[in-house]
Amino acid sequence: xxxxxxxxxxxxxxxxxxxxxxxxxxxxxxxxxxxxxxxxxxxxxxxxxxxxxxxxxxxxxxxxxxxxxxxxxxxxxxxxxxxxxxxxxxxxxxxxxxxxxxxxxxxxxxxxxxxxxxxxxxxxxxxxxxxxxxxxxxxxxxxxxxxxxxxxxxxxxxx
Numbered sequence: 001x002x003x004x005x006x007x008x009x010x011x012x013x014x015x016x017x018x019x020x021x022x023x024x025x026x027x028x029x030x031x032x033x034x035x036x037x038x039x040x041x042x043x044x045x046x047x048x049x050x051x052x053x054x055x056x057x058x059x060x061x062x063x064x065x066x067x068x069x070x071x072x073x074x075x076x077x078x079x080x081x082x083x084x085x086x087x088x089x090x091x092x093x094x095x096x097x098x099x100x101x102x103x104x105x106x107x108x109x110x111x112x113x114x115x116x117x118x119x120x121x122x123x124x125x126x127x128x129x130x131x132x133x134x135x136x137x138x139x140x141x142x143x144x145x146x147x148x149x150x151x152x153x154x155x156x157x158x159x
Contacts, residue, residue: 009039011050017087019050040086045077051091052076061099072098 007022009029018034021027030036040047052069055061063069076094080086113119122130122142130142 009036009043009046011039011043011047013051013054013088019047019088037086041081044080044086045073047086047088048076048080048091048095049073051088052095055092055095061095 005024007027007029008024009020010023011019012021013019014034016032016035017040018028018030018032020029020034020036020039022029028034029039049069052061052063052072056063056069063072072095075098076091079094080091083090085091110119110121113121122133122140124130124142124144124147126144126147128144128146131145132148133140133142135141
């Protein structure tokens with residue numbers, strides 16, 4: 001084991017809370033290796049951030065940008081410290097608690113609209129759901145992926 005450096009620990013998803021590892025030499029603090037309640041408390045935000053990114057990278061959740069993730073990380077880390085809960089299941093639950101209200105409200109509105117025949121989602125002129133929009137002459141133009149860019153110009157010019 002190389003000990004000629006300061007250990008720089010990071011958290012990686014691992015079962016049984018054994019996810020702490022040195023970025024340089026793979027040293028895992030604690031007993032069993034990788035289980036370190038001390039690291040959980042010293043770098044709660046790092047552990048939260050790693051779990052948040054894993055949930056995002058596996059498409060379980062969506063985090064729109066870095067500042068959105070930073071906010072969730074800070075709020076969840078504080079909640080972990082306030083409650084004394086540092087395990088990955090509690091962290092995942094706290095992350096979902098942060099996202100759930102707006103997520104649930106949005107999808108309930110969409111679901112109700114579809115169910116009642118009043119779907120208000122933007123659509124491309126071809127009828128497909130819009131995936132992008134452009135502002136032109138003060139009005140939004142909506143397009144699906146198939147009709148975005150060059151194809152959209154062709155449709156508009158053919159009309």
